[in-house]
Amino acid sequence: MLRVAVVGSGPSGVYAAQALVTQREVPGVRVDVLDRLPCPYGLVRYGVAPDHEKIKSLQGNLRGVLEDERIRFLGHVEVGGPELSTARLRELYHAVVYCVGAARDRTLGIPGEDLAGVHSATSFVSWYSAHPDAEDEAFGLSRVHAAVVVGAGNVAVDVTRVLARGAAELAPTDMPHGALNALAGSAVRRVEMVARRGPSQGKFTTKELRELGTLPGVAVDVDPAELALDPAYTDPAAVLPAGNRRNVEVLRGWAEQGPRDAERRIALRFFLRPVEVLGDGAGRAAAVRFERTVPDGRGGVRGTGTYEDVEAQLVLRSVGYLGVPLPGLPFDPATGTVPHAAGRVVRDGRVSVGEYVAGWIKRGPTGVIGTNRPCAKETASSLLQDAGALARRDLPDEPLEALRAAGLRPVTWPGWLAIESAERELGRTLGRGSVKIPDWPGLLGAAGAS
Template structure:
């Protein structure tokens, strides 16, 4: 029997486990899916916006995999720490597949990022998604009148939309109560989403973009002068050469601008409670602070297309006032102690998923997902990525299975001081979240803190947090 550990229970980890147990070439594969958190599903639970129920429903597919009798979920298990270093993990399993994602956000690299009120979009997403590491945040929303979101991807659109939504629209979701309460008293009335390039280069999907134009009580504004700077925007024939999603984005924005009124479904400007401004061809160069060390504005330079897909500065500047700035300019992988790491790419060096140490494949170590290929693609992109890695592992199965292992790694983990949360513990968390929601007059509501999650799972609370 081949025993494999998959580190990470997000889509890439679950897809890797599925590939390993459902193939027929190597019989008897058993997989333990380990996660630092006591709850499974990774970014599907902690990265998908709470008002996107259709995408969140993917949890049902992942659940079906983790309930397979050949797969065991072990949450609350941190790999790479003193209790379970990577080398020790390889002593307990024939092979390990690391699916640890890209957990760190990229910085802007401009003056003022240290100011109060400047955060990563990742931190904001973690907060409203009830990630237990984000407990205690509130982002000063009652004091914020204007917010700036820097970026032009789906995460930027998500946080823009959440900032502009009303409490009544978010109440039916599983958003944690502290976040819902803070958003209910939010002072935000203006949100500017700023991109350094043009609409033809936006990384958001068309569905996400269109949603901004249908939010109750929200008006979306565009600056036609900025839009026409983009050659593909100004020339419909040129847009035909764009990828389909970018072409549809251009068509949506062109339609909004030509209508000379708020997008369909949005109220007239005079009736709008909040406004979203979509800004293009503006590059942040400095975050400006007030006398108390808090952000007060973003200084931006006007850019122009350089003819090669990038932009060049013009030396013309403007400021947008803001008491909250969220940067959403991408993610980077984080080095896991004991694994090789390429800091330039933010990934683990590999060949078809086999971890490379000094240019040679490391026996029994594999990667899949963002830590393998970088933060690219959508959820479905993880399927072929995981399949390639699983195929490499199965090709190596004969040599891997030759090692003798303990009958079950669980006793060794517990002896090291770990308290793994198994599937019944996760079901306990689900039951506790349903009960919490009922007590608040809502549907299921996420538990946002470590002690609450571990108590619901029946695991000992950490002395000072994992």
């Protein structure tokens, strides 16, 4: 029997586990899926916006994999911490697949970024998604009238939408009650989502973009003059891929319909590069200074020396993610990934048989959820090719007992089901559907691991 540990229970980890147990070439593979959190599903639980029920329903598919009798979920297990090093984990399993994602966000690197009111979009998403490590605050929404979101990807669109959306529309979701109450008391009336390049280069999907125009009580503003700076805007069919062309067409439609009255407004801005966050004199953000950019003819932009200040008491940056090193694994800080060859970890120029990577820590923070499936399959294929050599090593009888002996208190699948049950009960007491438990004590208490 080949015993494998998969570190991370998001899509890449679950797909890797599935690929390992469903193949026929190497019979008897057993997989333990380990996660630092007591809850499975990774960014599907803690990164998908609560009002995106269709995408969140992917949890059902991941659940089906984790309920396979050949796969065991072990949550509340931190790899690389004092109780469980990567070297010790390697002793307990024939092979280890690391699917730890990209946990750090990129910064803007501009003056004023340390002012109160400036946050990563990641931290805002974690807060409204009930991640137990999230900042325990309401982001000052009761005193924020104008917000700026820097970025042009789906995460930027998500946080823009949640900031502009009415709390009544979010009440049926599993959003934690504290975040829902904070959004209900929000004073935000204008959100500006700002990109340094043009509309044809946006990284958002058309479905996400179009959704901004369907929010009750919200108007979307675009400046035709900014759109026209993009050479591809005037004739998108001739030069753009289909997805980018559809984005431009949506923006053109909003530009042509002109302004309309609404309680809240979203402005989509282009060709503006943030250069400084301006303070109010009391240590809080008051505005963002942007430099106007124009296309440089090589796919990038250049500054023009013309500046514009945009009011903002809340600034959320959404300019990408970076992987973080895991103690005991090689790491390339330039790419934020673990060096690998077809998923096999590479140490000092040589393949380390028995150690593998999949997902963002393997390829960088690119692609959508479905991109993880072929990525995981490639890694699983490499591991299975090594199975003959891997299985010759004798292992301890039971990794779970070894983890407990080291002082860890793993949350197994019944513990996760108990958390789900507690969240349904919490929602019932609040007059809502299932509501996420947002803190470590609550999650571990519900799982029986406190």
